[in-house]
Amino acid sequence: MKVALIHDWFTTLGGSEVVIKNIHSLFPDADFFAIVAKTTTLEKLSIDPKKVTTSFIQKLPYALNKYRSYFPLFPIAIEQFDLSEYDLIISCSHAAAKGVITNSNQVHICYCHSPIRYAWDLYHQYLKESGLDRGLKGLIAKFFLHRIRMWDIISANRVDYFISNSNYIGRRIKKIYGRESVTIYPGVAVNDFPLVTKKEDFYFTCSRLVQYKRIDLIVEAFNEMPDKKLVVIGDGPDLKKIKNLAKSNITILGYQPFSVLRDYMSRAKAFVFAAEEDFGIVKIEAQACGTPVIAFQKGGAIETVIENVTGIFFKAQTIESLKTAVFNFQNHSFDSAIIKNHSTKFSTDRFNKEFSNFVDAILKERKII
Numbered sequence: 001m002k003v004a005l006i007h008d009w010f011t012t013l014g015g016s017e018v019v020i021k022n023i024h025s026l027f028p029d030a031d032f033f034a035i036v037a038k039t040t041t042l043e044k045l046s047i048d049p050k051k052v053t054t055s056f057i058q059k060l061p062y063a064l065n066k067y068r069s070y071f072p073l074f075p076i077a078i079e080q081f082d083l084s085e086y087d088l089i090i091s092c093s094h095a096a097a098k099g100v101i102t103n104s105n106q107v108h109i110c111y112c113h114s115p116i117r118y119a120w121d122l123y124h125q126y127l128k129e130s131g132l133d134r135g136l137k138g139l140i141a142k143f144f145l146h147r148i149r150m151w152d153i154i155s156a157n158r159v160d161y162f163i164s165n166s167n168y169i170g171r172r173i174k175k176i177y178g179r180e181s182v183t184i185y186p187g188v189a190v191n192d193f194p195l196v197t198k199k200e201d202f203y204f205t206c207s208r209l210v211q212y213k214r215i216d217l218i219v220e221a222f223n224e225m226p227d228k229k230l231v232v233i234g235d236g237p238d239l240k241k242i243k244n245l246a247k248s249n250i251t252i253l254g255y256q257p258f259s260v261l262r263d264y265m266s267r268a269k270a271f272v273f274a275a276e277e278d279f280g281i282v283k284i285e286a287q288a289c290g291t292p293v294i295a296f297q298k299g300g301a302i303e304t305v306i307e308n309v310t311g312i313f314f315k316a317q318t319i320e321s322l323k324t325a326v327f328n329f330q331n332h333s334f335d336s337a338i339i340k341n342h343s344t345k346f347s348t349d350r351f352n353k354e355f356s357n358f359v360d361a362i363l364k365e366r367k368i369i
Helices: 015-026 039-044 063-079 123-129 135-156 167-177 215-223 239-245 258-267 281-288 319-330 336-346 348-365
Strands: 003-010 031-037 052-054 088-093 107-112 161-164 181-183 203-206 230-233 250-254 270-273 293-296 311-314
Touching: 003 015, 015 088, 015 348, 031 039, 031 063, 063 135, 088 348, 107 348, 123 135, 135 167, 161 167, 161 348, 167 181, 203 215, 203 258, 215 230, 215 239, 215 250, 215 319, 230 258, 239 250, 258 281, 270 281, 270 319, 281 293, 281 336, 293 319, 311 319, 336 348
Parallel strands: 003 031, 003 088, 031 052, 088 107, 107 161, 161 181, 203 230, 203 270, 230 250, 270 293, 293 311
Antiparallel strands: none
């Protein structure tokens, strides 16, 4: 049986890369296909660059860093991959990967992190933040996003089976594509995070510094709580903005290696998370350290944080709502061992078992194995 793994792009290390790495461990001989790929990223994932086929976008100017500028070309790029020799195709998709062309003798399983965010849920936010909500450039962007939405729905019919990374995404798959899905939560290396029961007097957050992660909201809230310390780790386009916002009780460390991030995460009294995220692996990593979470009560957080047991929720993405959650947090006691135990429900071993069983059942039904 020949297996092809399709990923949108290999440019940074994030949650989707964790998932594709786990899937690769189940199919070590699989070939990879991606719109673009950086050799350094592949090496960090222990993927042989020779096993990776990239699209024509890889050769376009500045493609490795500015690949999102070529989004109108994503559909045609992903459709150019010739997968006719493969029996099983597994796409790991939050953009275009699911749109590969297959035939009726092949099985295509899509592990869906999200329908294309900036074409659907984040459409109006994306246009405003990019300054594309008006003018000629805005009109062109809206036209192409409209075309992307049409292609996104059409290409969903090329998938035989959808797996969602959370029930939240399962509902989005149903709403946008009209398709059913099975939820298999991403695998998290919970054993790589030490249980630390003695917490120190600071709050912590880490993320890629982009708008929808709402690190600015966290910083602004802690600006109004000068007696509370906050440490922020992460890099991205909003780094300068975040540094300019932060007052003296907030420490912005920028990019840090994993060992430093893990150290702060394990010692913090709470991990603060303000985004409406599809799943949010980092919240599980924090809980694996026995660190409670203060999270926005939407998206995957509802499925990964137990209120008053492993964390506290705030109901609105506002400064006042987050401040109230921090004050409520101080009135609760949390058992780090219970929090750690909860995180094991999202382990890599659990993911590997559930994913393997799902794929095996399909292949047996289709008489491929």
